[in-house]
Structure formats: C-alpha cells, structure tokens
Amino acid sequence: MATMVQAIRMALHVGEERHGVTDVFGEDIGPPLGGAFTQTQGIKTSWNSPLDERGIVGMAIGLALAGQRPVAEIQFCDYAFNTIDLLKLAGAMHWSSAGDWKCPMVLMTPVGAGIRGSIYHSHSFDAQATRLAGWKIVCPSNPRDAYGLMLSAIVDPNPVMYLMPKALLRVKGRPGEEVPGEPGDDKALSKMIDQPPGGDRSKWRPEWPKLEDLFIPIGKASIVRPGKHVTIVTYGRDVLMALGAAEEAAKDGTDVEVIDLRSLHPYDWDAIKTSVKKTNRVIFVNEDTEITNFGEHLLRRTVEELFYELHAPPKLVAGKHVPGIGLADSLEHASVPQKATILAAIRETAAHVP
C-alpha cells in the first residue's frame, strides 16, 4: 500500500505523462533531492527554483497564462504568507478580466502540525486559503484521495491549492485506499519509485507502475465512517484523529459519522446538511487557529440553515489562537486538537439534552 507522499509522486508522474503537466517546481523540488518530503523524486519535469516564494507563485501564474500546466510548491505553507497578494491575483485573473484569461495552476504546500515542526513548520493555511475566491482548495487524508485529487487539480481550469497534511505524508492507506495500479507489495513499490538515499542520485531513474487515471471530484466529500448520533466534519490530518476518537466513542455506544470534506472550496454542503439532518449533532474539527477559522464559517452556515435540526449546540474544535505551535510535545498537544479533545467534544455533544 502506497504512502500519501508516494501517491502524490505517482499522480505527478501521471500528470506529466498523460495530462499535460509541463513544470513541477519549487525549492529543492528537482534533483538531487526531489522535494523536502520526497514528493517529486523521479519527476521528469521537476526543477529547482530560486528560494523566492513570490517568484514561485509569479512563475506559476505566468506559465499558466501562457498555456503551460504548472504544479508549483511552497516548501511549507508557513512561507506562503508573503505570497498572499499574488495568490489573490491568481484567483482574480479570470474574474477581473471578465472571463478573458484563465489561470490553471496547481500550488501544493505541506500544512499542519504533527511532525514536531515547531513555530514555523506547523502552521495551517485553511483560513487564508479559503478566503481566496477564485481558487479551489483541496486537502487529502489518504493516499488514494491524494492521488485522485492531484489529478483533478491538474486538469482543472482554475488555480487549485493542494494542501498536503505533513503528518500524513508517510502514512500508508487503509484497505480500499490504494492508488489504482500500484503493486500490492510495499517493498516492491518502494524499490520502484523511492530514490535510494545517498550515493550518486543523478543516475537513478524510477520504474513507474502501470497507473490508472483516477479523478476524485473537487467539491465532493466522503463519508469515511457512517454513524447515527454525532457528525464530525473535518479534513486532512484530523480525519484520522476523528476516526480514532469515533472508535473510542463507539465503546460507550455513541455512533459517530465522520465526513472527510476533501475539498475546502467548493465544499460539499449537501453532504454536511444530509448528515446533520440525520444525527442532529455536529462538530467541526480542524487544526487552524480558532479565531476566523474556516470551521467557523461552516458552523455559521449550520446555525443559519439547520438551526431547527440541531439537538445540541454545534461545536468547533480547532487550534488555540496563539502565534505558533511550540516544539515540546506538551505544547503541541495543547495547541492543536488531539484524539482526547475530539472525544471530549463528542461526549459533550452526544450528552446534550435539548
């Protein structure tokens, strides 16, 4: 079973072989490293850019305007903050020109905590990203979705931001989360597509499995655990956290439905609505700081449109509004949602008597 990072790599390979990707670039994206997380090893069109995030976004926009298909990377989303006006520009290109120009680019960037990244390798980007009208925003939680969302992002005619949950990059999929065409054996896959560390990397070439196309539609959520009593709406790293909490809650007889949004924008309101109408209780979970949080928007809409469906106050479990995520385990755990925090929220919501 592939890991998420292998899945991304395979999607980029399929993207450049079959779907017109012309450039995969960013800091340390080309040989010899192939990405800080190995996500671009063996990609033919990969190249190393100057260490200039604004330049990376500008280059991607220019390439996209001129009919190329770029996939650019910001090495950590923590370093995307100084590109915000260029991101706005990409999102505005089609609208401000009243449909004259298109800007089909993919911007991928690792997000979130969970790798002991301290203050500047643990940020989330959800709130900033979802404020960029004109962009589509996706965030996978497993290798299959990572593969299928990347391919959808690549063929999309709009700018698409691809948020990679750092903590999940090396996590293998569960049954049913395979990349279509990957060999069943992990070791065989690793031998084929993982660049051996050290030595002369310039001679290494990957041997790609026969991969099939898979397009996970942007804007469609997935119900990763059906349940009757409480809905959790989340994405990325917190999908696994929520599933863990749901297993615990099941032991006391609380049946939790977990929705993996997969796309933050456009998002699958129908999936949320259907689930809330069924369970009447909902918790939104994400890692970003809680003030002006994307989950707050979902919560607001829930209150406005589903008020009379609710049997308990809807909840937001999010990161603490502090400037960074501290390095020590104790600090990180106190800053972003953990299984225990989510479980406590489930219990409170489930126990609420209207």
Place this chain on the structure above:
Amino acid sequence: MTATLTPEKKNGSHKELSPELLLQMHDTMVKARVLEERLITMYKQGDGYFWIGGPGEEAFGVPLGMLVQKGHGPEYDYLHLHYRGSPTIMAMGADPVDSLRQMKNTASDPYSRGRNFCCHYSIEKWNVVPVSSPIEVQYSMAPGTALANKRALGGKGTGITIVTGGDAGTAEGDFATCLIWSSRKGHELPVLIIVTNNLYGISTPYEGQHGETKISDRGKPFGMQTLTVDGNDPEVSYQALAAAMDYVRTERKPFLLEVMVSRLYGHSSASGANFVANETDCLAKFEQKLIDRKLITRERADTIRATYNQELLDASKKVREEPQPKPESIWDHVFADTAGNGAPKGSS
C-alpha cells in the same frame, strides 16, 4: 538626472526612421493623448470614479506598441503592463472607445465588464495580461510567460515577454524577483524589463529613495544588457526599444531598459489630474520637430487632434448611455469551469 543613450548603443544605432513611420507615430501619440484627456474630462464630469493613465508617456508607449509582435500564444509577445499603458494599447490597434467604456464601468467594457479602473487592460487575444493595481506584481509573473516564449516553436520562437512599471515600484521584491528569475545561468529568459522613470511615486520624489545611480544599473550584477534612455523623444525610444527587443528576440536573454518619462497630469485623479506645466510634453516637442523638418504643418497637426477630439467626445456621449453591469453579474467568471450564473454562489 540626465537620460542618454549609452555610447556603445549610440554607435550601433539603427538607420533613421522613415517619414511615414514618424507620422504614424505622431498620429497615434495624438490619439493616445486625446484619449487620456477625454478620460480625465469624463472623470471630472462625473462619468467615472477614478482616472489613472499615461499622458506624457506617449513617446515611449507608442513605439512600444508599434514594435510588439502582436498575437496570441507564446510564439508572440506577452505584455505585462501597468496602468499607464494606453499609448501602447492604442498603438497595437485597440479601439479608444473601449477605454471610455472601462472609464464609465459599463457592461460593454471589454476589459473587465465594469469591474476595474480605467486603463486596466486585458486582451487575451493579443497576450495583454490583465493590468492589476498591486504595484510590481507583473514583474513576478513575467518570467512565467517568458519561459513559455522560450519553449515556443521548439525553442525557435521569437516571441518575448515585455513588462513595464514605474520607478518607485522597483523597491518591491518583485522587481528583484524578475531580475533573478530571468538571469539564472543557463536558464536566461527572453524578457524585456522596462522601468518608466517619471521621478515620482505618487508624491514621493525619486531623490532620497534610491541608492543606485540609475535603475538600469541594477541589471548589471545579473549580467544583463542595460540602458537608460530619454523616453520623451519617440525617435530615441523607438530605436532603443527596437535594439533591446532585437537583442531579447535573438539572444533569448533579458534586457533592462529604463525610460525617462514625464507625468503630464500628475499621478492620478487622486492628485487632481491637472496639467503639469513644468514637465516636458513629448507630444508638443515632437510635433514641433516634425514641423521644423517640414514633415507636417501646424494646421495638419491641429486637424488630427481636433478630429480625434470630436470622435471621442461623440463616443463619450454614447458610452454614457450604455447599460451598467447587472448586479447578479458579480457571480460570473468566479471559476472558469462553471459558466455564468451556474457558478457556485456564496459559500458553497
């Protein structure tokens, strides 16, 4: 600050420009000037909310537009202009009435359908990238289209990327981005980097903001060809642009060109949009030169101006009656793959 052709370029200068070309240049300069004056009048009469444009830059902008390899796609030139680009767009053959439409933010404005300020052009079929307000961002995008230019026709194309902006904006990191990304050894890009230096950023004088002697010097550490020229003389501009473009087209490498220009009506309507008498008027100067050389008469020059004046006055009256965009059109073109009002509205 004096603006001169550097000696090495003077020696290698092109042959004299033909009388026909000079007259064509003059005609377009008049057209562009009359357009700007009409836009200012519209603003002052309440037929627009804001004016910003390029009066005083015609002697540079018109030759630029005349020399552009105009077309669609990376075999042709890409233009990343700022908000003073009307002379260039006019020289490329755009209809000045469309500029009036953008001024009046009508639904018929082809550049933005009433969404953007005047002189914020977007012409996809001619590779004119949307002009946007944030200063200098065009310099970060230019290397991207230049890379596509470089790849076009299997590397045999002659299309280049042209980016323009003002002097004050060069303090932004995006200007450095452009220098760096276009000059990487072995990966040089065919981009003509232009700075129009009018010695002001809104109210802040050039003096006191720059450590470099000339802005064009900033290209030197990157191994770039550089030049500072008098942009108030259309013959000098034309020659300099032709030489610089020729270099970029054939060498497929960047060139940094600084053009000294006037700001004839101040920064924008925010500063009054009134004629500034102590700035060089490139059009008046050029006209006198053509009269002295007996290429045109005063009467003929006046007639050209009066004719454009009348045309645009009449057009502005018509444009005034054209419908404004419909409120629900805000949802059009949010995404490229959901047409018209089918676009996802609001938050989902």
